[in-house]
Amino acid sequence: MEEIPQLKVSGKDMKHLPCINDAWLAIEHDKIVGFGKMQDWEGIADWTNLTVIDATDKLVMPSYCDSHTHIVYAGSREGEFVDRINGLTYEEIFERGGGILNSAKKLRVASEEELIESALERLNEVMMQGAGAIEIKSGYGLSTESELKMLRVIKKLKTLSPLTIKATFLGAHAVPTEYKNNKRAYIDLLITEMMPAIAEERLADYCDVFCEQNYFTKEETIEILTAGKKYGMTPKVHAEQLSNSGGTLAGIEVGAISVDHLEFVGNEEIKALKDSETMATILPGAAFFLGLPFPPARKMIDAGLAIAAASDYNPGSSPSGNINFLLSLCCIQYKMTPEEAINATTINSAYAMDLSKTHGSIAVGKQANVFITKEIPGYSFIPYSFGSNLIETVIINGKVI
Ligand code: NIG
Ligand code: FE
Numbered sequence: 001m002e003e004i005p006q007l008k009v010s011g012k013d014m015k016h017l018p019c020i021n022d023a024w025l026a027i028e029h030d031k032i033v034g035f036g037k038m039q040d041w042e043g044i045a046d047w048t049n050l051t052v053i054d055a056t057d058k059l060v061m062p063s064y065c066d067s068h069t070h071i072v073y074a075g076s077r078e079g080e081f082v083d084r085i086n087g088l089t090y091e092e093i094f095e096r097g098g099g100i101l102n103s104a105k106k107l108r109v110a111s112e113e114e115l116i117e118s119a120l121e122r123l124n125e126v127m128m129q130g131a132g133a134i135e136i137k138s139g140y141g142l143s144t145e146s147e148l149k150m151l152r153v154i155k156k157l158k159t160l161s162p163l164t165i166k167a168t169f170l171g172a173h174a175v176p177t178e179y180k181n182n183k184r185a186y187i188d189l190l191i192t193e194m195m196p197a198i199a200e201e202r203l204a205d206y207c208d209v210f211c212e213q214n215y216f217t218k219e220e221t222i223e224i225l226t227a228g229k230k231y232g233m234t235p236k237v238h239a240e241q242l243s244n245s246g247g248t249l250a251g252i253e254v255g256a257i258s259v260d261h262l263e264f265v266g267n268e269e270i271k272a273l274k275d276s277e278t279m280a281t282i283l284p285g286a287a288f289f290l291g292l293p294f295p296p297a298r299k300m301i302d303a304g305l306a307i308a309a310a311s312d313y314n315p316g317s318s319p320s321g322n323i324n325f326l327l328s329l330c331c332i333q334y335k336m337t338p339e340e341a342i343n344a345t346t347i348n349s350a351y352a353m354d355l356s357k358t359h360g361s362i363a364v365g366k367q368a369n370v371f372i373t374k375e376i377p378g379y380s381f382i383p384y385s386f387g388s389n390l391i392e393t394v395i396i397n398g399k400v401i
Helices: 010-013 078-085 090-095 100-108 112-127 144-160 182-200 219-228 246-254 266-272 286-288 296-301 321-335 338-345 347-350
Strands: 025-029 030-035 060-062 064-066 131-137 164-174 206-210 232-239 260-261 279-283 308-309 368-372 393-397
Touching: 010 296, 010 338, 030 260, 060 266, 064 338, 064 347, 078 090, 100 144, 100 182, 100 206, 112 131, 112 144, 112 286, 112 393, 144 164, 164 182, 219 232, 219 246, 232 246, 246 260, 246 266, 266 296, 286 321, 296 308, 296 321, 308 338, 308 347, 321 338, 338 347
Parallel strands: 064 131, 131 164, 164 206, 206 232, 232 260, 260 279, 279 308
Antiparallel strands: 025 030, 060 368, 368 393
C-alpha cells in the first residue's frame, strides 16, 4: 500500500486502496523510510546491516487504528449478555441499575494496578490482532475520584504499551445512581470539578458524551462539550445509537472530531455531516452484539461521506477489539467493499483521533506500525475469512513484537 496523501478518504475514493505487488518496505528506527517495487530495489538504497523479513506471498498492511474503545474496565458483564438472550433489552438492563452502572460499581472498587493489568492484557491482545493506535475512554467512574483514576490508568498505559494511545473523558456516560434525581448537579460536577482537575493533570485529549434518551439530551451534550473545549478537550459524541436523539447535530455544532454509532442517523444528519469536518464513525461490533439495526453505511458513503469504523471494545455492548472481524461485519452486514472497510479502519479511524498525519497508511515518514499476514491471496481474504487469525508478524514503532 502506498501513500494516501489525504488525511481521510471520502465517498467514492473509499473504494480505492493503493497497493503494490512484489514490493519492498524499509523501516529505520520507528519510521517508514521507503517502499517501492522489488524490480526498482537494486541500486536505490545503500543501506547496510539490514534485518530482512521475507514477506513473499504475504500482505504488509498498515496497522489498524481503533478510534473508539472503553478498554479500561473492571470485571465483565456476561450475566447481562444472558439476560438479553432471555429477552431483556439493553435499556431495560440499564433501568434496573445494570449496564454502565454495573461497570461503574465494579470499577469504583478496583485498584489502579488491577485496572492497568487487565487493560494491558487486552491491549496486547488487540495489538496482536493488528491494532497500532487506540483511543480509550473513561466513563465507568462517574465520580471525580473514579474518573480521575481511570484517566490516570490510561496515562500509565501510554508508557507501558507500545501502542499509540489517545485518552477521552467520558464522565457524561450515564448519570450515576447518587445523582439519579438530580442530573443538573451531576452536569455541574462534570464541568466545575472534574474538568478542571483533568485539565490540571493533562489527562484527556477528548471529551465525549452519551447523547441518548435516559442519558444526556442534545442541549446537555452541547453544554458539556462546549465546557470541555474550554479545558482543551476536543469533542466526540456517542450519537444516535438507540434512537435519533440529536447527538450528531450537537457534535457538528461544537466541531466534534467524530460522532460515533449512528444506527438511527437520518437524512438531515447525513447532509450536515457532508458539510462538516466531523468523521462519521460506525461501531459494527456494538450493533452486532446488541442486535441493533445497522447504521446506513452504504447510504452515507454513497452520499460522499468519509466513514470510519472502530471496535467500541467494552464489557457491555462490544466485548471484542478484533478489527479483522470488524472488517467482516462491514463487508457482510453493511455491504462495504473490502477497500472501504480497510480505509474505514486505517486512515479514516486515524483521522477520528487526530493521527492521520502519522498513522493509518504506509507512507514515508509515518510511524512504522504495520503487520504481515500469513500467505494469503489478497486483502479481501481477511474479511472473507471471518473469525480466522491471519496475522503472522506485528511491527510497532519499528520493532517486531
Ligand atoms: O459505546 N453507548 C454507550 N456506551 C457504550 C456501552 C457501554 C456499556 O454498556 O458499558 C457503547 O456502546
Ligand atoms: Fe462507546
